[in-house]
Amino acid sequence: MASATGGFAGKVLRVDLSTGAVSTESTVERYLDVLGGTGIGYRVLWDEVPAGTGAFDPANKIVFATGVLAGTGVPCNGRTAVTTIFPTCWPKPLVGSGHMGGQFAAKLKYAGYDALIVEGKADRPVWISIRNSQVQIRDARGLWGEGIRRATLEISREMGGECAVAAIGQAGEKLAPMAIVANSVSHSAGGVGGVMGSKNLKAVAVQGDGAVRLAGDKGEWERLVKFHLSILGGNNQHVVPSFPTPQSEYYNPGSRWVGEPGRRWGAAEPPVEITGNIRDLNRIAYRTNSAAFYLGANAWQYTVRGNGCTGCPIRCHTIVKVPSVAAKYGVGEMGQNTCAGLLFGRGFFRKLAAGDKSHTSLEACMLGMHLADDLGLWCNYGQLQRDLIKLYYDGTLKAKLGAKEYDSIPWDKYESGDPAFLLDMIPRIANRQGELGAVLSQGTAGLFTAWSITERDWSQDKETAYWKMGHPKHHANEDDGQCGVIINTQYNRDAQCHSHVNFVRNGLPLAVQKRLAAETWGSPEAVDAVGDYTPANVYKARRAKWALIRKELHDSLGLCNWMGPWVASPLKERDYGGDDSLESKFFSLATGLKTNREELDRMGERIFVLHRALTQRDMGEPDLRSRHDTVPDWVFKDANGAAPFSKGTTRMDREDIAKAMDLFYEVMDWDRATGAPTMEAYARLGLQDVGRRMQALKLTPGTRG
Amino acid sequence: MDRDFDITRIREAARAAGMGEALSRRGFLLLSASTAAAVTALGLCEALGADAPLVILDNAKGMILADPTRCVGCQRCELACVEYNEGRSQPSLARIKISRSLNFGPGGPGGAQGAWGNGLVVQGVCRQCPHPVPCATACPNDAIRLDPATGARVVDGQACVGCKLCQRSCPWNMLVFDEETQKTTKCFLCGGSPKCVEACPADALRYVPWRDTTREAPARAASLSLITPEKTASCLECHVPGRPGTVTK
Numbered sequence: 001m002a003s004a005t006g007g008f009a010g011k012v013l014r015v016d017l018s019t020g021a022v023s024t025e026s027t028v029e030r031y032l033d034v035l036g037g038t039g040i041g042y043r044v045l046w047d048e049v050p051a052g053t054g055a056f057d058p059a060n061k062i063v064f065a066t067g068v069l070a071g072t073g074v075p076c077n078g079r080t081a082v083t084t085i086f087p088t089c090w091p092k093p094l095v096g097s098g099h100m101g102g103q104f105a106a107k108l109k110y111a112g113y114d115a116l117i118v119e120g121k122a123d124r125p126v127w128i129s130i131r132n133s134q135v136q137i138r139d140a141r142g143l144w145g146e147g148i149r150r151a152t153l154e155i156s157r158e159m160g161g162e163c164a165v166a167a168i169g170q171a172g173e174k175l176a177p178m179a180i181v182a183n184s185v186s187h188s189a190g191g192v193g194g195v196m197g198s199k200n201l202k203a204v205a206v207q208g209d210g211a212v213r214l215a216g217d218k219g220e221w222e223r224l225v226k227f228h229l230s231i232l233g234g235n236n237q238h239v240v241p242s243f244p245t246p247q248s249e250y251y252n253p254g255s256r257w258v259g260e261p262g263r264r265w266g267a268a269e270p271p272v273e274i275t276g277n278i279r280d281l282n283r284i285a286y287r288t289n290s291a292a293f294y295l296g297a298n299a300w301q302y303t304v305r306g307n308g309c310t311g312c313p314i315r316c317h318t319i320v321k322v323p324s325v326a327a328k329y330g331v332g333e334m335g336q337n338t339c340a341g342l343l344f345g346r347g348f349f350r351k352l353a354a355g356d357k358s359h360t361s362l363e364a365c366m367l368g369m370h371l372a373d374d375l376g377l378w379c380n381y382g383q384l385q386r387d388l389i390k391l392y393y394d395g396t397l398k399a400k401l402g403a404k405e406y407d408s409i410p411w412d413k414y415e416s417g418d419p420a421f422l423l424d425m426i427p428r429i430a431n432r433q434g435e436l437g438a439v440l441s442q443g444t445a446g447l448f449t450a451w452s453i454t455e456r457d458w459s460q461d462k463e464t465a466y467w468k469m470g471h472p473k474h475h476a477n478e479d480d481g482q483c484g485v486i487i488n489t490q491y492n493r494d495a496q497c498h499s500h501v502n503f504v505r506n507g508l509p510l511a512v513q514k515r516l517a518a519e520t521w522g523s524p525e526a527v528d529a530v531g532d533y534t535p536a537n538v539y540k541a542r543r544a545k546w547a548l549i550r551k552e553l554h555d556s557l558g559l560c561n562w563m564g565p566w567v568a569s570p571l572k573e574r575d576y577g578g579d580d581s582l583e584s585k586f587f588s589l590a591t592g593l594k595t596n597r598e599e600l601d602r603m604g605e606r607i608f609v610l611h612r613a614l615t616q617r618d619m620g621e622p623d624l625r626s627r628h629d630t631v632p633d634w635v636f637k638d639a640n641g642a643a644p645f646s647k648g649t650t651r652m653d654r655e656d657i658a659k660a661m662d663l664f665y666e667v668m669d670w671d672r673a674t675g676a677p678t679m680e681a682y683a684r685l686g687l688q689d690v691g692r693r694m695q696a697l698k699l700t701p702g703t704r705g
Numbered sequence: 706m707d708r709d710f711d712i713t714r715i716r717e718a719a720r721a722a723g724m725g726e727a728l729s730r731r732g733f734l735l736l737s738a739s740t741a742a743a744v745t746a747l748g749l750c751e752a753l754g755a756d757a758p759l760v761i762l763d764n765a766k767g768m769i770l771a772d773p774t775r776c777v778g779c780q781r782c783e784l785a786c787v788e789y790n791e792g793r794s795q796p797s798l799a800r801i802k803i804s805r806s807l808n809f810g811p812g813g814p815g816g817a818q819g820a821w822g823n824g825l826v827v828q829g830v831c832r833q834c835p836h837p838v839p840c841a842t843a844c845p846n847d848a849i850r851l852d853p854a855t856g857a858r859v860v861d862g863q864a865c866v867g868c869k870l871c872q873r874s875c876p877w878n879m880l881v882f883d884e885e886t887q888k889t890t891k892c893f894l895c896g897g898s899p900k901c902v903e904a905c906p907a908d909a910l911r912y913v914p915w916r917d918t919t920r921e922a923p924a925r926a927a928s929l930s931l932i933t934p935e936k937t938a939s940c941l942e943c944h945v946p947g948r949p950g951t952v953t954k
Contacts, residue, residue: 072784308777334822
């Protein structure tokens with residue numbers, strides 16, 4: 001199979017910061033069986049980073065890896081997975097990945113590399129310069145202490161304005177576990193900034209001028225790309241608009257396809273009015289406006305345009321211009337981000353957090369983005385903000401902090417919802433100032449270790465949205481019942497999986513979703529209406545498996561799992577069906593390696609199971625079911641006491657979830673009692689070497705003393 | 706190099722352009738766009754001999770018009786340009802230019818545009834310049850020619866010797882050198898159905914009838930026009946020293 005003639009850039013770059021050695025290896029020869037992205041990341045950690053390695057130990061490695069479809073014209077590519085021993089994972093660091101978009105992935109490919117492995121630790125601050133085949137370790141002493149914005153500017157002056165710079169801010173330099181690395185203004189990977197800081201690595205800058213080869217016929221490639229475009233919806237593959245229109249049979253107010261004709265990018269000069277047919281492929285970029293979706297229709301007037309990753313027509317990083325922010329708070333008037341990054345500022349305030357769409361809320365978001373994306377502070381999917389709210393209002397902060405420190409914080413501004421509070425709080429955490437900064441910059445793990453708060457305190461309180469291991473839920477039962485729960489048990493950080501939620505929240509009527517579910521997962525029972533759940537069944541377990549596999553596949557192909565997979569479409573003429581084999585078709589054409597959906601899914605499963613083995617090996621734990629795949633208590637509660645499976649509640653039933661996990665382990669070919677992959681599963685996935693090692697460690701089923 | 710320039714061809718061109726009268730009365734021809742078109746249509750340049758310096762190109766019929774306020778910086782136009790023509794993904798080879806303005810605008814780092822500035826991305830598009838066409842004139846091997854279908858100035862890959870003089874001559878840096886083929890390439894309007902226009906998800910590009918936009922935007926770079934003596938001599942065959950804008954014999 002090792003005759004790929006396209007897709008792969010060809011090499012994996014390795015930089016040892018301890019010795020200064022720079023080397024390359026063949027991607028296809030060494031990593032073809034794990035594709036790229038998280039696959040390469042997990043493989044490197046499995047092969048090269050011993051169990052027990054701390055996140056900030058020089059022995060930890062950080063792997064920036066993209067995939068065969070990054071840098072091409074496949075819609076919704078542009079992703080880089082940053083895999084390492086993850087510092088916010090509690091009670092001990094385990095494997096995890098941050099994921100970033102922007103220009104970095106494409107530039108890395110054009111420079112000739114599918115991945116960059118950074119190992120060791122430099123003896124002084126450095127940045128890595130990659131200009132095609134020229135790779136240098138450069139002195140970053142002059143950049144140390146600077147924010148991401150200035151570091152990027154200074155490096156761009158040296159590299160040229162077209163390069164992509166992935167840099168850390170002060171938070172990463174100070175080894176805050178809650179630190180990001182960011183490129184292209186607003187595209188960040190959470191949790192990994194401190195690992196870069198621990199290696200004295202300020203930034204990686206890439207300029208590439210070369211090509212990603214396409215093995216297949218260019219006409220066929222063009223047709224497939226155009227087909228893919230035709231089945232796209234708006235952000236998160238919401239395939240119906242949020243507004244009624246004669247151009248669509250259905251609409252759904254919850255849809256992120258908000259670009260209604262008549263709306264305007266009000267801050268463009270001159271403003272751009274959305275006109276024409278919403279289905280026009282030359283107008284896909286107007287469908288999504290994250291600012292308007294999250295901050296209300298008022299945000300349209302501040303919208304300059306959509307922005308986003310290389311090659312993606314969706315443009316979920318909305319650029320907004322809010323002059324009042326510059327006037328009031330002395331920061332830049334421009335901002336851009338999506339989703340949790342966009343809401344970074346608002347989320348701190350109890351008054352604003354719950355969907356407030358006032359101008360104050362918008363200003364808080366602008367200020368939050370400006371500070372966090374420069375200082376390089378991570379939000380842990382909003383957990384940081386929720387933690388601060390809980391800690392303040394339940395009196396913990398007053399009890400834990402010294403009076404001097406506590407009184408130095410402008411709580412009056414906090415309570416009144418004054419965005420200026422963020423000018424104090426965000427730098428305090430990012431710079432790890434005082435007790436509060438030292439603790440909160442560790443994430444929720446910091447509360448458990450430094451302030452003897454128990455995990456139970458958090459996992460019982462639905463308001464925290466806390467799931468486990470220091471991280472929150474990420475599209476769990478509130479979106480997708482048992483499927484969401486299963487998925488949220490599987491990772492060592494918040495589950496960065498969107499395969500499932502992109503389907504259940506796509507806006508189509510339930511009957512249509514059920515028909516598509518029957519076609520894709522074998523039964524209409526694979527999907528329920530949100531908040532109207534039925535008991536667990538094997539089809540839901542299959543869908544959970546599919547979702548996890550596709551998540552890893554996307555993360556290993558350079559595709560966006562915030563947009564894919566594409567099993568549904570806006571096309572009535574296709575009965576709203578998409579194409580579940582799209583990834584394999586693109587893979588075949590790009591690489592010249594003929595594959596199909598089943599075969600590629602098997603590769604995705606291999607990557608997912610490698611993550612499982614790595615997790616289990618580093619935990620040294622035979623029983624993952626009870627020690628890892630846990631569900632917080634709040635999932636089994638309802639504020640109004642509604643019973644599970646009654647309409648309107650997202651409350652789950654303990655026995656039913658236990659059954660859901662049974663079914664999931666079965667479809668995964670894992671041991672039901674322990675949730676550990678069986679030797680048969682390892683063998684079926686071509687992971688015999690991993691299986692043998694796990695067996696030797698007595699971590700496979702039946703090998704326990 | 707001396708060359709026998711046959712005035713009868715000019716006369717034919719003038720007649721075809723409806724300017725025969727002006728020519729016979731005044732003895733010279735105002736070299737307008739329409740006469741240039743006629744000159745080309747009549748195959749004048751070819752009639753002058755196989756090794757004749759290529760000086761006059763007909764105006765293009767169409768051009769790509771870009772609206773920066775709509776550009777979302779996705780580079781789908783760049784990718785379509787290269788993927789659908791060359792069959793590889795390589796924005797550096799694109800004949801429409803987004804990457805260079807994406808981060809900071811054309812001013813480079815510290816510039817006020819692009820994602821780090823005010824968000825504006827000014828697309829670089831070939832203006833399909835009117836006569837004298839800088840890139841075509843600069844080519845020592847007359848490799849930049851007219852596509853009869855669109856009037857686009859296109860690089861004849863067979864004739865291109867890879868000297869990059871055309872690249873240096875373009876005031877807007879729109880020619881690209883393909884390291885793989887060792888040839889230059891430029892926007893050829895995809896034969897009249899530009900892939901970039903079709904690929905734009907924000908309706909920021911349009912394919913419109915040509916007009917001269919060369920005076921409407923400042924040059925990106927000082928251009929270097931190294932023109933062969935043969936070509937400069939041929940300029941004088943049409944343009945009378947001291948009487949700009951004339952064609953005579």
